[in-house]
Amino acid sequence: MNKKDLEFKNDIAARSGEIINRCIQCGACxxxxxxxxxxxxxxPRNLARMTLLGMRDYLWEHPEIxxxxxxxGFCKQVCPRGLxxxxxxxxxxxxxxxEARGPLxxxxxxxxxxxxxxxxxxxxxxxxxxxxxxxxxxxxxxSLSGYSPLLAIxxxxxxxxxxxxxxxxxxxxxxxxxxxxxxxxYWELSKxxxxxxxxxxxxxxxxxxxxxxxxxxxxxxxFRVKGLYEVLAEVGIPEEIGWSxxxxxxxxxxxxxxxxxxxxxxxxxxxxxxxxxxxLRHSKELTYCCGQGGLSVGLNPxxxxxxxxxxxxxxxxxxxxxxxxxRETFAFSKPSLHILDLLFNPNWKRDKTKKPNLVEPRxxxxxxxxxxxxxxxxx
Amino acid sequence: MNTNSLVVGGGIAGIxxxxxxxxxxxxxxxxxxxxxxxxxxxxxxxxxxxxxxxxDILTPEMTRVESHPNIGLMISSEIEEVSGHIGNFKVKxxxxxxxxxxxxxxxxxxxxxxxxxxxxxxxxxYGYQKYDNIFTSVEFERMCSVTGSTGxxxxxxxGMPPESVAIVHCVGSRDKNYHEYCSxxxxxxxxxxxxxIMEKTHAQVYQMYIDMRCVGEGYExxxxxxxxxxxxxxxxxxxxxxxxxxxxxxxAKLIVCVEDTLLGSILRVPVDMIILCVAIEPRADAEKxxxxxxxxxxxxxxxxxxxxxxxxxxxxxxxxxxxxxxxGPKDIPHTVAQAKAAASEVLILLSQGKGxxxxxxxx
Numbered sequence: 001m002n003k004k005d006l007e008f009k010n011d012i013a014a015r016s017g018e019i020i021n022r023c024i025q026c027g028a029c030x031x032x033x034x035x036x037x038x039x040x041x042x043x044p045r046n047l048a049r050m051t052l053l054g055m056r057d058y059l060w061e062h063p064e065i066x067x068x069x070x071x072x073g074f075c076k077q078v079c080p081r082g083l084x085x086x087x088x089x090x091x092x093x094x095x096x097x098x099e100a101r102g103p104l105x106x107x108x109x110x111x112x113x114x115x116x117x118x119x120x121x122x123x124x125x126x127x128x129x130x131x132x133x134x135x136x137x138x139x140x141x142x143s144l145s146g147y148s149p150l151l152a153i154x155x156x157x158x159x160x161x162x163x164x165x166x167x168x169x170x171x172x173x174x175x176x177x178x179x180x181x182x183x184x185x186y187w188e189l190s191k192x193x194x195x196x197x198x199x200x201x202x203x204x205x206x207x208x209x210x211x212x213x214x215x216x217x218x219x220x221x222x223f224r225v226k227g228l229y230e231v232l233a234e235v236g237i238p239e240e241i242g243w244s245x246x247x248x249x250x251x252x253x254x255x256x257x258x259x260x261x262x263x264x265x266x267x268x269x270x271x272x273x274x275x276x277x278x279x280l281r282h283s284k285e286l287t288y289c290c291g292q293g294g295l296s297v298g299l300n301p302x303x304x305x306x307x308x309x310x311x312x313x314x315x316x317x318x319x320x321x322x323x324x325x326x327r328e329t330f331a332f333s334k335p336s337l338h339i340l341d342l343l344f345n346p347n348w349k350r351d352k353t354k355k356p357n358l359v360e361p362r363x364x365x366x367x368x369x370x371x372x373x374x375x376x377x378x379x
Numbered sequence: 380m381n382t383n384s385l386v387v388g389g390g391i392a393g394i395x396x397x398x399x400x401x402x403x404x405x406x407x408x409x410x411x412x413x414x415x416x417x418x419x420x421x422x423x424x425x426x427x428x429x430x431x432x433x434x435d436i437l438t439p440e441m442t443r444v445e446s447h448p449n450i451g452l453m454i455s456s457e458i459e460e461v462s463g464h465i466g467n468f469k470v471k472x473x474x475x476x477x478x479x480x481x482x483x484x485x486x487x488x489x490x491x492x493x494x495x496x497x498x499x500x501x502x503x504x505y506g507y508q509k510y511d512n513i514f515t516s517v518e519f520e521r522m523c524s525v526t527g528s529t530g531x532x533x534x535x536x537x538g539m540p541p542e543s544v545a546i547v548h549c550v551g552s553r554d555k556n557y558h559e560y561c562s563x564x565x566x567x568x569x570x571x572x573x574x575x576i577m578e579k580t581h582a583q584v585y586q587m588y589i590d591m592r593c594v595g596e597g598y599e600x601x602x603x604x605x606x607x608x609x610x611x612x613x614x615x616x617x618x619x620x621x622x623x624x625x626x627x628x629x630x631a632k633l634i635v636c637v638e639d640t641l642l643g644s645i646l647r648v649p650v651d652m653i654i655l656c657v658a659i660e661p662r663a664d665a666e667k668x669x670x671x672x673x674x675x676x677x678x679x680x681x682x683x684x685x686x687x688x689x690x691x692x693x694x695x696x697x698x699x700x701x702x703x704x705x706x707g708p709k710d711i712p713h714t715v716a717q718a719k720a721a722a723s724e725v726l727i728l729l730s731q732g733k734g735x736x737x738x739x740x741x742x
Binding site: 025026032036037079080081082 | 503504549553554555556589590614615616617618619621636637638639640644645
């Protein structure tokens with residue numbers, strides 16, 4: 001190993017914050033990794049080894065390796081040394097982008113999504129129209145907004161009723177650029193979001209997207225972020241909209257892997273609605289990615305569906321989860337709901353079989369959400 | 380100096396320590412909380428690497444303890460209170476059978492309280508107690524012993540011998556999520572199990588390991604001989620166990636999912652029986668014992684020695700010594716070496732005549 005190889009290893013270790021040298025190559029990561037089980041060309045243990053041996057040239061020839069990871073964190077959950085290979089993948093993506101070798105061709109649509117989210121077609125900051133001051137801000141995130149403007153608005157209305165002084169911000173939390181390796185854009189967006197919250201005079205942000213939650217918290221540890229479902233469990237659920245003791249298979253989104261408060265509050269809400277829950281073998285901190293994590297859909301959309309069907313093999317009922325991305329991924333194969341559908345969508349029984357929105361309908365929904373909010377404000 | 384001594388714990392370490400002191404001519408109380416002495420070893424079948432019977436080693440020692448004129452054996456007894464100092468400890472012992480408290484005076488104490496094992500049901504993906512025929516090493520050891528419930532036969536829950544067995548290493552050991560340390564003896568007993576299984580049944584044996592730690596005298600040689608038996612070694616830390624069959628040959632089997640890191644492929648290994656090599660842990664009541672005897676505990680929870688290199692069986696408290704697995708996981712040779720070392724420390728005190736010169740009888 002020469003000096004250049006060691007530099008690569010040390011660079012990735014520093015960027016990721018992972019002490020990669022701890023790896024004993026036990027294989028617990030690969031054995032458990034859903035992606036490795038579905039696609040043998042991805043092997044997290046091997047990727048850690050290549051990084052340790054400074055195999056930068058090989059990885060530069062095969063950037064699809066670090067870009068394939070679902071960034072789900074299951075490896076960290078099982079690693080006996082506590083390593084997070086997804087962080088190593090993100091660090092390699094970041095370096096590829098810095099050297100203009102990434103993101104990959106398939107990520108172009110995500111860059112366009114990012115530009116859209118930052119543009120005046122979507123970006124919006126509004127105070128609570130009923131109160132003089134804002135204490136907290138509802139942040140639906142672009143996934144929920146693309147899935148259902150109705151749910152984003154109804155959640156805001158409900159939060160304003162229960163917690164007067166709730167503003168709303170539409171924007172990107174920074175997850176998307178972080179995942180494709182645009183670290184500097186991620187920092188910019190974090191600062192913008194914090195500034196917008198500050199502009200409203202609020203001190204707390206509420207989000208229902210586990211991705212946004214983790215990303216915003218990581219970027220600004222002193223910033224107060226609360227999970228929507230814990231808030232709802234506290235303030236109470238709206239009146240019943242036609243629940244009748246259905247059984248759902250509950251999928252914990254991978255970004256909520258270590259958020260016990262999210263696991264518990266979602267289950268409390270479902271129990272209060274009288275729903276029965278089928279717990280999946282891989283749930284809570286052992287959950288599987290739905291298949292869409294890590295934005296590798298740009299590389300291989302069919303693989304996303306293969307991963308989803310592996311994940312769904314554990315489930316015998318209609319799906320419910322608390323990430324719009326997961327809801328949409330499962331909806332390709334079976335009836336699938338977001339928990340907010342059960343709370344705020346009177347047509348949830350009809351909409352559970354709704355096919356997922358692809359790129360254009362999602363952007364339309366986001367634009368639609370902003371324009372609806374602006375219209376209400378004028379009235 | 381009170382020339383009586385106390386040994387707490389009647390396993391192999393306590394037995395050896397008590398015998399050494401008693402053979403030197405001094406009186407020693409041996410207190411054991413269970414209704415019998417012999418500890419964990421009495422429930423073992425054979426020991427590595429010689430594969431002699433555990434009871435063949437142990438029973439002569441147990442008999443010597445029970446008949447030794449210098450040993451006052453107290454079974455079904457627990458320590459209730461300790462006061463005093465080196466040369467004159469006052470120890471209250473509760474005899475549980477009669478609910479009676481006895482007070483003894485001793486000049487020194489050796490703690491040989493042994494170990495517990497990790498409960499693998501917290502590793503949800505391994506399916507312990509969810510599926511049948513998954514055993515911990517302690518349970519399997521018991522099954523192999525002629526005094527066990529199957530008379531030493533290796534059987535599945537349905538009474539039939541297994542056709543295939545997987546032995547999973549490092550369950551709860553070498554894992555920051557549970558215990559960071561290595562439990563030292565599991566690689567060796569796993570090899571022992573493969574031999575016993577292949578001797579008693581026609582089963583295929585698989586070992587899912589990360590490393591093979593065979594450091595003692597004759598241990599690497601034992602490993603080489605066991606490899607010649609035809610054990611299937613798979614290097615990889617097991618990801619999980621499922622009963623969800625994907626092929627005909629997986630039906631009605633437990634499927635062990637593991638990456639063979641040497642090959643770089645994820646394997647599904649269908650077996651009838653799984654043995655989990657569970658971590659050796661401090662006893663559940665280690666905190667209570669530590670408080671009673673003013674012992675320090677290391678970060679891993681075991682009792683701390685005064686100095687790892689030069690005073691390996693002494694503790695920060697003068698006159699109190701430790702021996703065996705209560706100090707940390709170890710094999711029988713190291714356990715017995717520590718027991719005899721602790722006894723020799725006690726004998727040094729006795730020959731120096733430290734402390735008070737009063738002698739008291741063993742009651």
